[in-house]
Amino acid sequence: xxxxxxxxxxxxxxxxxxxxxxxxxxxxxxxxxxxxxxxxxxxxxxxxxxxxxxxxxxxxxxxxxxxxxxxxxxxxxxxxxxxxxxxxxxxxxxxxxxxxxxxxxxxxxxxxxxxxxxxxxxxxxxxxxxxxxxxxxxxxxxxxxxxxxxxxxxxxxxxxxxxxxxxxxxxxxxxxxxxxxxxxxxxxxxxxxxxxxxxxxxxxxxxxxxxxxxxxxxxxxxxxxxxxxxxxxxxxxxxxxxxxxxxxxxxxxxxxxxxxxxxxxxxxxxxxxxxxxxxxxxxxxxxxxxxxxxxxxxxxxxxxxxxxxxxxxxxxxxxxxxxxxxxxxxxxxxxxxxxxxxxxxxxxxxxxxxxxxxxxxxxxxxxxxxxxxxxxxxxxxxxxxxxxxxxxxxxxxxxxxxxxxxxxxxxxxxxxxxxxx
Numbered sequence: 001x002x003x004x005x006x007x008x009x010x011x012x013x014x015x016x017x018x019x020x021x022x023x024x025x026x027x028x029x030x031x032x033x034x035x036x037x038x039x040x041x042x043x044x045x046x047x048x049x050x051x052x053x054x055x056x057x058x059x060x061x062x063x064x065x066x067x068x069x070x071x072x073x074x075x076x077x078x079x080x081x082x083x084x085x086x087x088x089x090x091x092x093x094x095x096x097x098x099x100x101x102x103x104x105x106x107x108x109x110x111x112x113x114x115x116x117x118x119x120x121x122x123x124x125x126x127x128x129x130x131x132x133x134x135x136x137x138x139x140x141x142x143x144x145x146x147x148x149x150x151x152x153x154x155x156x157x158x159x160x161x162x163x164x165x166x167x168x169x170x171x172x173x174x175x176x177x178x179x180x181x182x183x184x185x186x187x188x189x190x191x192x193x194x195x196x197x198x199x200x201x202x203x204x205x206x207x208x209x210x211x212x213x214x215x216x217x218x219x220x221x222x223x224x225x226x227x228x229x230x231x232x233x234x235x236x237x238x239x240x241x242x243x244x245x246x247x248x249x250x251x252x253x254x255x256x257x258x259x260x261x262x263x264x265x266x267x268x269x270x271x272x273x274x275x276x277x278x279x280x281x282x283x284x285x286x287x288x289x290x291x292x293x294x295x296x297x298x299x300x301x302x303x304x305x306x307x308x309x310x311x312x313x314x315x316x317x318x319x320x321x322x323x324x325x326x327x328x329x330x331x332x333x334x335x336x337x338x339x340x341x342x343x344x345x346x347x348x349x350x351x352x353x354x355x356x357x358x359x360x361x362x363x364x365x366x367x368x369x370x371x372x373x374x375x376x377x378x379x380x381x382x383x384x385x386x387x388x389x390x391x392x393x394x395x396x397x398x399x400x401x402x403x404x405x406x407x408x409x410x411x412x413x414x415x416x417x418x419x420x421x
Contacts, residue, residue: 001033001034001113001114001393001396001397001400002033002034002036002110002111002112002113003029003033003034003035003036003113003114003115003116003396004036004038004103004106004107004110004112004115004116004132005026005035005036005037005038005057005115005116005118006038006039006099006103006115006116006117006118006122006125006126007022007037007038007039007040007119007122008039008040008065008094008119008121008122009039009040009041009042009045010039010041010045010049010050010053010062011023011026011049011052011053011056012045012046012048012049012052012053013045013046013049013289013291015233015268015289016232016233016236016268017139017232017233017314017315017316018119020315021139021186021208021209021315022056022118023055023056024209024211024385024388024389025209025385025388026056026057027055027056027385028385028386028388028389028390029389029392029393030056030057030058032393033393035056035057035058035059036057036058036059036061036110036112037053037056037057037059037060037061038061038063038099038102038103038106039060039061039062039063040062040063040064040065040094040096040099040122041062041063041064041065042064042065042066042067043064050062061102061106063096063098063099063102064098065096065098065099067093067094068093070235078093079161083164085168086168086171086172087124087168087172088146088165088168088169088172089165090121090142090146090165091120091121091124091169091172092124094121094122094124094125095124095125097125099122099125100125100126100127103115103125103126103127103130104127107130107131107132112132113132113133113396113400114132114133114134114135114396114399114400115130115132115133115134115135116134116135116137116396117134117135117136117137117180118137119137119138119139120136120138120142120172120173120176123136123176123180124172126176126179126180132403133181133182133399133400133402133403134179134180134181135180135181135182135183135184135395135396135399136176136177136180136182136183136184137184138177138184138186138190138194139186140186140190140310141185141190141193141194141197142169142173143166143169143170143173143174143197144193145237145309145310146162146165146166146169146170147166147170148238148308148309148310148332149162149166149237149241150162150163150165150166152241152308152309170197173198174197174198174199177194177198177200177203178199178200181202181399181402181403182202182203182204182395182398182399182402183200183202183203183204184203184204184205184206184392184395185203185204185205185206186205186206186207186208186336187205187207187208187335187336187337188205189335189336190205190336191203191204191205202399204395206388206391206392206395207382207383207387207388207391208314208315208318208336208337208383208388209315209318209383209384209385209387209388209389210315210318210319210321210322210379210383210384211322211384211385212322212379212380212383212384214294215294215318215319215322215323216322216323217298217323217324217376218294218298218323221295221298221299223298223299223300223301224262224299224300225260225301225362226258226260226261226262226301226362227261227262227263227264227299227300227301227302228261228262228263228264228300228301228302228303228304228358229263229264229265229266229296229297229300229302229303229304229325230242230243230246230263230264230265230266230303230304230305230306231266231267231293231296231297231303231316231319231320232266232267232316233267233268233269234265234267234268234269234270234271234274235268235269237309238307238308238309238310239267239307240271240274241307241308241309242306242307242308242333243265243274243306244273244274245306245308246263246304246306246354247263247277247284249351250306250351250354250355250358251283251284253351253352253355254355254358254359255283257359258359258362258363260283261283261358261362262283262284262285263283263284263285263304264285264287264299264300265278265284265285265286265287266287266290266293266296267287267288267289268288268289269288269289270286270288274286293319294323297319297320297323298323300325301326301361301362301368302325302326302327302328302358302361302362302368303316303317303320303325303326303327303328304327304328304329304358305317305327305328305329305330305333305334306329306330306333306354307329307332307333308330308332309332310332310333310335314329314333314334314335314337317329317333317334317337317339317345318337318379318383321344321345321372321376321378322376322379323376324372324373324375324376325372326345326346326361326368326369326371326372326375327344327345327346327371327375328345328346328348328354328357328358328361329345329346329347329348330347330348330349330354331347331349332349334347339375339378343371343374344371344374344375344378345375346360346361
């Protein structure tokens with residue numbers, strides 16, 4: 001297949017869940033298919049990111065684009081102006097007439113088999129009337145994230161604003177899902193949600209994957225007793241909310257039983273609040289962005305995923321499991337993953353239950369070891385990226401056949417009608 005892949009960022013550094021999923025899928029697809037990667041580029045990626053794109057595509061096309069830095073004066077100004085827009089801010093900021101024109105021109109000049117719109121944001125730039133099929137690759141149900149963020153927000157003004165963003169996102173997401181030829185979700189749960197909420201039929205899930213060769217336990221590493229770790233981009237709202245929730249409501253309960261417990265938070269762009277907390281509390285370590293998360297995971301006795309907001313699936317859980325780390329998560333954190341509570345991980349949804357689950361893993365070495373062994377066996381046998389990319393390719397090939405079949409039927413109907421007296 002010839003694939004036109006639409007994105008809003010370059011993939012290097014491959015340092016967050018969405019990038020990781022896309023990078024590994026494209027690396028696998030590139031060996032059998034021709035990939036043109038068309039993306040917005042705000043200039044924030046390192047200089048070598050364009051050269052490294054050859055790892056996942058045959059052709060790279062960048063569209064210059066400016067976005068406001070988060071929490072800047074201009075950022076807050078755009079948030080205010082967005083109140084008058086029908087688009088949610090998280091989508092409106094990626095609107096680019098230049099990208100729309102580039103898509104239209106590329107499709108006119110090339111015989112692409114399929115366009116893959118990676119995440120919802122680039123879909124705001126999709127021209128209408130394209131002659132090749134379009135697949136929307138949904139890493140999350142975006143409206144569900146905004147709904148959950150609204151539901152846990154306690155500040156009245158922020159709660160009102162978030163409710164508007166949620167409703168705008170729901171309208172936009174539904175319209176795009178109904179407009180494209182096929183939607184690919186990253187879990188059965190997400191697929192079912194979109195089918196129900198947006199009244200669409202052609203939505204199909206692919207499993208979450210993990211690089212099982214990269215994420216392997218290090219026999220030479222000895223975990224520090226009573227040490228916890230969390231990994232994830234700290235500029236993503238669900239991660240920030242989850243860690244604040246853990247620090248405020250769960251960690252104090254754990255410290256009553258294990259005063260020496262520590263938490264290492266690994267991920268780019270931590271908030272000022274989190275950095276200030278780490279300065280006051282020596283039991284909390286905040287690393288910021290790192291080149292390799294594995295050393296931090298190796299040194300931890302357990303891995304936590306205290307998310308209350310989110311959608312899609314958490315790649316971080318499979319990474320931790322591949323490294324044989326006992327994992328404690330909320331139901332939202334493990335949503336969409338075929339995992340069993342008490343067998344491959346522990347699930348807990350309120351502060352006391354989450355604290356008790358952490359204490360169970362930290363104080364019962366045999367239980368923690370068995371949990372880790374079960375989880376590692378599951379992900380190594382079933383969720384390598386080669387298997388996931390093969391499913392992705394099959395779904396895309398099917399939509400190409402569907403469009404061709406529909407075109408053939410329309411052509412035959414035209415011929416038949418033309419022959420009528």
